Amino acid sequence: MTYDDNNIFAKILRGELPTKKIYEDEYALAFPDISPQAPVHVLVIPKGKYISATDFGAKASPTEITGFYRALSHVAKLLNVEASGYRIICNAGPDSQQMVPHFHAHILGGRKMGHILAPKD
Numbered sequence: 001m002t003y004d005d006n007n008i009f010a011k012i013l014r015g016e017l018p019t020k021k022i023y024e025d026e027y028a029l030a031f032p033d034i035s036p037q038a039p040v041h042v043l044v045i046p047k048g049k050y051i052s053a054t055d056f057g058a059k060a061s062p063t064e065i066t067g068f069y070r071a072l073s074h075v076a077k078l079l080n081v082e083a084s085g086y087r088i089i090c091n092a093g094p095d096s097q098q099m100v101p102h103f104h105a106h107i108l109g110g111r112k113m114g115h116i117l118a119p120k121d
């Protein structure tokens with residue numbers, strides 16, 4: 001699978017679609033999810049062109065990986081959810097229902113969440 005330059009997050013990174021920047025540095029951009037699933041729901045994306053967590057882990061440089069993870073934990077601090085708790089979700093591939101093929105982490109918080117996954121149906 002090749003990276004799709006026309007995915008929504010690529011367009012946000014290029015400034016072609018508007019978003020409210022919560023945090024930005026050399027490695028990452030954080031912005032609110034358009035369809036929040038919790039009082040706090042923010043997406044953190046790397047600046048590089050990576051499709052999924054697997055792709056990022058395999059191809060990103062150690063500097064990019066460290067930079068991204070530091071940004072992720074910094075954003076959790078900015079969002080003020082450290083004490084109450086939060087969840088980081090990275091969907092990858094069809095079973096996870098990943099919709100946007102640019103690697104991203106969801107930070108969710110501000111309410112009590114179920115443990116790990118919704119029940120099986």
Ligand code: 5GP
Pocket residue numbers: 008017019031032033034035036090091097098099100101
């Ligand atoms: P995924 O299912 O790929 O892990 O999550 C993609 C997320 O991107 C979804 O939670 C969805 O609400 C969010 N999203 C989709 N389009 C946009 C958009 O144009 N702007 C923002 N801020 N979020 C989006």
